[in-house]
Amino acid sequence: MLQEERIPIDDATLVTEAKKSGPAAFAPIIERYKEAVFAVALARLRRFHDxxxxxxxxFVEAFERLKNLKDPTRLGPWLRSIAIHRSIDLLRRESRHVELDDLDEPQDQRPDPLGTLEATELREQVMQAIGRLPHTQRETVTLYYIGGYSQEEVAAMLEVPLGTVKRRLHEARKRLKEDMLGMVEEVLKGEAPKEAFAERVFDLLNCYPQGRISWKHWQAVEKELRKIAVPGIEGFIKALEMPHWQTRRMATEMMEYALPDHRETVIELLKKSLSDPNRRVRRLAALSLMEVEVSFERKRDEFLPLVAPLLLDRSMRTRRRIAVLLQGGWGEDDMSAYVPLEIIAEAHLREENEQAKRWLDRLLEKHLQAKK
Structure with a gap:
């Protein structure tokens, strides 16, 4: 249905092949619909990495449920429906409204700090502008610009008349100023899933028995890792190099099972993960590193200089949790007195979130008291 000039095989054939041949044959479906599914999710979440x-x-769920798809010609709308439900589930789990502060940063493809700052501000401006659009216009705009789909293709995906798509785009363009419209197109096209996306999802599919994913399987993985973590340390090293953050987070979380036999290796891996492009991995790496059983002096002199800069992290949750962590908030050593004052001051000056700022206030107060 979508992008026929790029992939001439019809949806029904793709579905038939995927049902018959498994994950490898599912890859063309991912390739065809990756931009569309991403756009549907972005319209609801307004956070790029989420x-x-x-x-x-x-796509993982779609592969699991593919046998239940009765009408293969509705593959696109069916995938859209799954993406909508998964987006709603995520928002419910978080029990919060979308926070532009928690927009994920881009991957480590940064030419310079100034360029990164400008790109981040541009993305925020674009998402704020899109966020002010009515929902139906927002989804139509993201679909139209992210994948470069025609109006006919967008109408087919949304299962609405072509005239409806034209009207929504016209009204959205009126709401967006002319200069902002160009920014929207530039940012959305730049944030479209890259070529590696299909391979990443394929890796996810192949990580689980028969292409399935479940909490029972996660529990089984944890149980098995408890047994083999020590002799299998090389597996952690490889997992931390995987492109999908779920695997890197899992590896970071489970690395404790390789202690104490591989203490120094684990420490070095956690240090490296402090600069991971995913905020969850960075956050978990910092917590895990400060929990490693080494001397207070080593934590102060070696670990703290690496963890303290996360007070300036792009993610508000990371900044807040690091502020708690450095005060010994979860039973760790209290490092308040040793956090560089210039970092605390800069973090406090930049912080706009009230909850995070309160923790920084406490950190600053404890630091100053310790210096008296």
Missing amino acids: AEDVAQAT
Whole structure:
């Protein structure tokens, strides 16, 4: 249905092949619909990396449920429905409204700090502008610009008349100023899933028995890792190099089972993960590193200089949790007195979230008291 000039095989044939041949034959479906599914998720979540995570989860679920798809010609709308439900599930789990502060940063393809700052601000401006559009216009705009789909293709995906798509785009363009419209197109096209997306999802599919994913399987993985973590340390090293953040997070979380036999290796891996492009991995790496059983002096002199800069992290949740962590908030050593004052001051000056700022106030107060 979508992008026929790029992939001439019809949806029904793709579905038939995927049902018959498994994950490898599912890859063309991912390739065809990756931008569309990402756009649907982004319209609801307004956070780029969360939209990509939902897109991956959508394709994993779609592969599991493919046998239930009765009308293969509705593959696109069916995938859209899954993406919508997964997006709603994520928002419910978080029990919060979308926070633009928690927009994920881009991957480590950063030419310079100034360029990164400008790109981040541009993305925020675009998402704020899109967020002010009515929902139906927002989804239509993201679909139209992210994948470069024609109006006819967008109408087919949304299962609405072509005239409806034209009207929504016209009204959205009126709401967006002319200069902002160009920014919207530039940012959305730049954030579309890259070529590696299909391979990443394929890796996810192949990580689980018969292409399936379940909490029972996660529990089984944890149980098995408890047994083999020590002799299998090389597996952690490889997992931390995987492109999908779920695997890197799992590896970071389970690395404790390789202690104490591989203490120094684990420490070095956690240090490296402090600069991971995913905020969850960075956050978990910091917590895990400060929990390693080494001397207070080593934590102060070696670990703290690496963890303290996360007070300036792009993610508000990371900044807040690091502020708690450095005060010994979860039973760790209290490092308040040793956090560089210039980092605390800069973090406090930049912080706009009230809850995070309160923790920074406490950190600053404890630091100053310790210096008296």
